[in-house]
Amino acid sequence: MKRFLPSLPLSLAVFVLWLLLVATFSVPAVALGLALAVVLPLFADMLRPERASFGRLPVLLKLGAVVLLDIVRSNIEVARLILGPERAISPGFVQVPLDIANIHGITALASIITLTPGTVSAELSEDRSHLLVHCFNLRDPEGVVATIKARYEAPLKEIFP
Numbered sequence: 001m002k003r004f005l006p007s008l009p010l011s012l013a014v015f016v017l018w019l020l021l022v023a024t025f026s027v028p029a030v031a032l033g034l035a036l037a038v039v040l041p042l043f044a045d046m047l048r049p050e051r052a053s054f055g056r057l058p059v060l061l062k063l064g065a066v067v068l069l070d071i072v073r074s075n076i077e078v079a080r081l082i083l084g085p086e087r088a089i090s091p092g093f094v095q096v097p098l099d100i101a102n103i104h105g106i107t108a109l110a111s112i113i114t115l116t117p118g119t120v121s122a123e124l125s126e127d128r129s130h131l132l133v134h135c136f137n138l139r140d141p142e143g144v145v146a147t148i149k150a151r152y153e154a155p156l157k158e159i160f161p
Contacts, residue, residue, distance in 0.1 A: 006045035011037040056158045063155040067112055070151065074117040081118075081137055092138035093122065096131045096145050100153055103128070105160030112152050119144075 005011050018033035019025065081089050100106055106128060110121035118136035125131075135144055 005038065005041065007041045010041045010044065014040050059155050059158045063152070063159065066151055066155075067115070070116050074119075078117045078136060089137050090139060091134065091136055092141070094133050094135060094138060094141045094144050096133055096148050096153075098129055098131055098153065099149070100157050100160065101128070102160040105156040106131070108160070109148075109152055109156055113148065 015033045015037035018036055019029065022029045022033075098106060098109075100109065106124065110124065110131060113119050113121045113131075113133055120134045121131055122134050123132040133144070133148070138144065
C-alpha cells in the first residue's frame, strides 16, 4: 500500500483540493481527482531526498504543549515591548549551533522559531551546522541559544532520530 500511496494525508489533501478547485462533484471531476491523488504523491515521493521518521510520540506531545505556551508568552512579551518605549527594544541576530542532523528536524526547529513571535529563522548554513535567528529583542544572546537548544532542539532530536 505504501508503494501505491506513499502519503495518505497528501493524497486526501490533493483529492479534496481538486474537488474544491473544480467546484463540481461530477464523475469526470472525481475520477481525475482520484488519479491526481495517486499520481502527485508518487512524484512528490521521488523528489524527497530524505525520508521522515517520527519517534517518541509523548515527546512530540510535550513539545507541542511547550511551543503553544511559548507562543502565548511571546505574544504578550512582544505586545508589551511594542506598546512600551522604543529604546527598550534591541533587535539582533544570533547564530544557533545545531546538534540535530535530520533535515526534517531542522525544518521543524526553524518553523517553531518562526512561529514564535519575536523570532524568525533567517538562514541555515550550507553545512547545516548553524541556524541564523533574528530576535526582536536580543538582550541575552547566550540565553536565547540555550533556550532554543533546550526547549526545542533537544526534544526534536528525540522525535527525529
